[in-house]
Amino acid sequence: MVMMNMQTNKPTLHPLRFCAVILLLAVLLSAGCAAPELSAEARSVTVFAMDTVMDLTVYGGDDDLLTEAENMIHFLETEFSVTDPESDLSRLNAAGDFSVGPDTKSLLASALALSDRTDGAFDCTIYPVLRAWGFTSGEYRVPAEDELAALLPLVNWRKVTVSGERVTVGEGQMLDFGAIAKGYTGDRLISLFREAGAASALVNLGGNVQLLGKKPDGSLWNVAVADPFGNGYAGVLKTADCAVITSGGYERYFEEDGKIYRHILDPKTGIPADNGLSSVTVVGERGIVCDALSTALYVMGAERAEAFWRGSDDFEIILLTEDGQIILSEGLEDSFAPSGEWRDAPITVIRDD
Ligand code: AMP
Ligand code: MG
Numbered sequence: 255m256v257m258m259n260m261q262t263n264k265p266t267l268h269p270l271r272f273c274a275v276i277l278l279l280a281v282l283l284s285a286g287c288a289a290p291e292l293s294a295e296a297r298s299v300t301v302f303a304m305d306t307v308m309d310l311t312v313y314g315g316d317d318d319l320l321t322e323a324e325n326m327i328h329f330l331e332t333e334f335s336v337t338d339p340e341s342d343l344s345r346l347n348a349a350g351d352f353s354v355g356p357d358t359k360s361l362l363a364s365a366l367a368l369s370d371r372t373d374g375a376f377d378c379t380i381y382p383v384l385r386a387w388g389f390t391s392g393e394y395r396v397p398a399e400d401e402l403a404a405l406l407p408l409v410n411w412r413k414v415t416v417s418g419e420r421v422t423v424g425e426g427q428m429l430d431f432g433a434i435a436k437g438y439t440g441d442r443l444i445s446l447f448r449e450a451g452a453a454s455a456l457v458n459l460g461g462n463v464q465l466l467g468k469k470p471d472g473s474l475w476n477v478a479v480a481d482p483f484g485n486g487y488a489g490v491l492k493t494a495d496c497a498v499i500t501s502g503g504y505e506r507y508f509e510e511d512g513k514i515y516r517h518i519l520d521p522k523t524g525i526p527a528d529n530g531l532s533s534v535t536v537v538g539e540r541g542i543v544c545d546a547l548s549t550a551l552y553v554m555g556a557e558r559a560e561a562f563w564r565g566s567d568d569f570e571i572i573l574l575t576e577d578g579q580i581i582l583s584e585g586l587e588d589s590f591a592p593s594g595e596w597r598d599a600p601i602t603v604i605r606d607d
Contacts, residue, residue, distance in 0.1 A: 295470065299324060303331045304436060306460030310443065313470045315450035322450075323443055330442065333357050334435040336381065336390055346421055347381065347428040353419040361431060361438045361542070362414075362421060368434070368546035369411035372562070376550035377521035379423070381430035382408045386524075389517045390430070394508035396515065402524040409521045433518075437499060437545025440464035444541070461500060464541050468494040474589075479572060481594055482532035488574055488599075489592040497541040501548035502533035502574075520553050529555025532576050537586065538569030556581055560604050 298311040299320045310323055333355055335341040339348070346352040354362070365378040381390070382405045388394040397405075413424030423429065431438075436459045444466050447455040455466035456475065463477050474494050478487035482504045491498060503516030503526065516526040534552045536544040547569060551559035556573055563571050563583050572590055573581040580601045582590055587603050 301327050303327045304334075304439070304459070306436070308460065309458040310455070312447050312452045312455040312466075314452035314454070315447060319447065319450050319452070323446055326442060326446060327439060330357060330435070330439050334361065334431045334438075336430050336432065343429060343431060346423070350425070350427070351420070351422045354421050355419075357438075357442075359416070359419060359421075361434065362416065362429070364438070364542050365429075365431065365434055365546070366411055366414060366416070368543065368550070372547070372550035372554075374409075374411065374521050375553040375558075376433060376546045377409055377411050378429050378431065378434070379409050379411050379414065379427050380519060380521055381428035382426065383519060383521075383524040384430055384432075384517075385428075387515065387519070387526075388508075389506065389519075390432075394510070394515070396510055397524075406524050409524070433501075433549040434542050434545045436460065436462045437497065437541035437543070440497060440541035440545075462541065462545065463498045465493065465495055465498075479535050479574075479590075480533070481596065482574055484595055486594040488533075488594065488596040489572070489580075489590055491535075491537065491572070491586065492589045492591075493537065496537055496539055497544040498535060498537050499541065499544040499548045500533050500535040501552045503527070503552070504532065518549055518552050527553040527555075529553070530576050531555060531559075531573055533574045534559065535572040535574075536569050537571070540568070544569060563604065564606055 295313045296311055297320050301308045301324050308327060310320060312319060332338060333342040336343055338344060342354050342358040346354060369377050384390055386397040386401060386405055408426050413427060415422045440457050440459055440462055443457045444455065444464050447466050453467050454470045457464040461480065465475050469475055474492040477491045477493060477498045479489050479491060479500060481488040482502045501518060503518060506517035507514050518527050519525065520527045531552055534548045536548040538544045551562060554562060556575060559573060570583040570585040572586060578599050580592055580596065580599050582601060582603050584603055584605045592599055
């Protein structure tokens with residue numbers, strides 16, 4: 255989806271388009287909820303956290319709801335940040351053995367289950383390798399082969415053990431929640447809004463869109479899927495009450511000696527995944543699941559991603575390939591409309607048979 259956290263020191267791939275895409279998404283989403291009776295009840299706030307711009311809009315609930323939501327975001331950021339030495343996660347990474355708070359415990363339980371479910375295409379123990387590439391600090395470099403070979407054995411979620419609040423990682427292991435923290439946060443925000451009695455809400459965490467209910471006028475929301483190659487969007491999804499989460503190599507990358515290195519790594523090799531996909535959008539009920547799976551399916555490539563979708567029943571997918579094709583799972587056949595440069599792209603619908 256739309257990215258806000260791109261950190262590249264090579265502006266050659268049109269970094270300004272990111273702002274345009276965000277603006278476009280905002281316009282599209284707000285245009286989608288512009289029925290006159292809505293304006294009186296709509297409350298919105300923009301928050302910068304987790305290295306991204308977050309826009310929250312809620313219809314209903316009391317006056318303090320958005321303040322509560324904002325506080326929740328900042329609290330979760332201080333729990334999950336891998337660069338803040340005071341965060342729950344950093345303290346676990348530094349000590350290797352640490353009693354974590356309830357949110358870290360809950361997120362980690364899902365992260366380990368999703369690492370298992372994807373057979374490590376998503377692996378929450380990727381941090382040592384990610385750090386070697388500089389993707390967490392912005393000090394990008396291409397690690398030497400022997401350096402990667404030495405770090406790879408540390409990437410293995412099976413070595414992490416949890417006993418009550420106590421989390422123990424294997425010798426030298428460190429965790430990274432970059433691929434799921436926003437999905438978890440989105441789930442918490444949607445629950446907060448639902449429990450406060452709001453009927454409709456839209457949470458856009460830097461392009462990770464999560465929706466509560468339909469628009470207040472009873473129609474579906476319009477969610478833009480970013481064009482991984484350009485300024486605009488590749489299409490619009492009409493949907494409600496779900497998470498729409500995209501992973502793409504275009505969100506963060508660097509270039510060295512004419513080669514582009516993207517931020518989603520294949521945990522089996524330690525090098526950026528390069529399997530012919532330019533973005534993966536996962537649509538489903540749970541943000542944390544969609545967030546982990548969008549990253550994992552990007553690593554898998556189209557063929558394995560399709561097989562994985564056939565073996566699952568809790569999400570739908572939109573795959574945009576590097577060579578300009580659209581692959582849709584059948585549940586989205588009637589709700590996704592390609593647009594812009596993708597309007598005439600060949601579409602393959604994958605079915606569960
Ligand atoms: P997303 O944008 O949700 O796909 O998350 C990408 C982020 O997840 C990266 O910036 C890294 O912090 C982290 N990451 C990269 N590759 C992986 C992987 N294979 N498994 C888990 N986390 C990853
Ligand atoms: Mg993700």
